[in-house]
Amino acid sequence: MLKTAIRSPFLWDLDAHKSNTIPSRTAVLQACTVTSGLIAVSGVLIRQVSHVASMEGWPILDCSTEVSFSFEMWHLQLVIGLVILISSCRYLLLKTWPDFAESSDAANQQVLTSLQPLDYLVVAFLPGFSEELLFRGALLPLFGINWESVLLVSALFGVLHLGSGRKYSFAIWATFVGFVYGYATILSSSLVVPMASHAVNNLVGGLLWRYTSKLSR
Template sequence: MGFMALQPWWRGASTTVRLPCPDRTWGYYKFSIRACSDRKSLKKSTREARQSKNPIKNSNKSSSRSEVNQVPSPRFDEVSDNSDVDTVDISASNKESVDDVAPRDKVLQACTVTSGLISALGLIIRQVSHFASTEGLPIPDSSMDVTFGFEIWHLEMIGGMVIFITSCRLLLLKSWPDFAESSNAANRQVLSSLEPLDYLVVSVLPGVSEEILFRGALLPLFGTNWIGIVAVGAIFGFLHLGSNRKFSFAIWATFVGIVYGYATVLSSSLFVPMASHALNNLAGGILWRYTSKLELSE
């Protein structure tokens, strides 16, 4: 019987087939068939053979490819550098703004202590002037010229002053950049750390205490006329410099002090400027809080 001897076709070897010969008992025909090997395996083997023959050239190609892969993108680096600079600037500005903000407990403590001292000084001056006047000294009696009396029509004056001063504040914030910057810096330092109910404390205490001193004690001593009104208003405005407040804010405080002095002379009551001052402080604080939230949301 004939037989067939096969070798693996994927190695590209010859396959020998032996068949019985028709006219010879032990003879046979021999023919060769070339198997078709896989093209990918042939390409792979050829490439490996070439790489083994030229190791230097292949190493140069691989090194050049690695160098190309390691070349950084200038645009990406430039963008990343710019973003790093922007991040540093933003963090620095945020740090400065955080450093300028006073803690809540310190703000409330300073407001309470300062307002108490100012009120005590104003009441002392009023009592001293009253004692000097009763003793016959040529000193006006502050407690008699400006009282703590209240009448119903005072409410109309208070409401009109609050509307007038708040409208003037809004107009200046939009038309006077230096005043807007000074006002925002002062409000941010004092009001940023406060709770909503704290606004009542920092509005009422300074409003009451400052009016006791300036319009309740100093104004009668300087005279209840335009000279005294302007002089006390100028002192009031000058003392509002500092704490990130510029000269523009002092001008604004002088104007407000003159308005309060005029209302005091008209009403002969300390209640009118005290209530107007406290309500204007509260309106200014609420206005700043609302506008600052709008800026952050944008």
């Protein structure tokens, strides 16, 4: 169930995908809300269990203290830098890597086609926040605040982005993105940084797809 639920912010497995039809706006928003909720609950549970276990003296890192929700002004600069880096890399790959462009477009069509402009905020921010809560706010500190943990969690993040029309090129991209967010989490010790960066990058990617698809039509 979790493998099906954890998807890139704009890309979910919907029953309509199997019949090559475009899911309705309601179906997309419901899928976004439910899957984001499940992911967020998983992240909260892991953080809470690790906190209790740490307080009881178990050799487990307290995820809630290792990665907090603190925010400093320099974090805003880091968020802006991450948005520019990720969005620029995505744009370049879409222009130079046909397999990645085809994979991204096929999956985006299934989710974004039926949405209204304001809906993009929902499908960008809800998954962006929930995925970072689980991956960078729970799994990363649980495995350890080190490069090995960053690589492991980012690889898991990438593998779980396969399917719904996405090929291995998309999984490679998701792994790279997960690595960048993991590095930012270690650098800032703040969950707000990857959450904000992830959500804004989702929004930029969705709006870019909407704009370019209109031009192509």
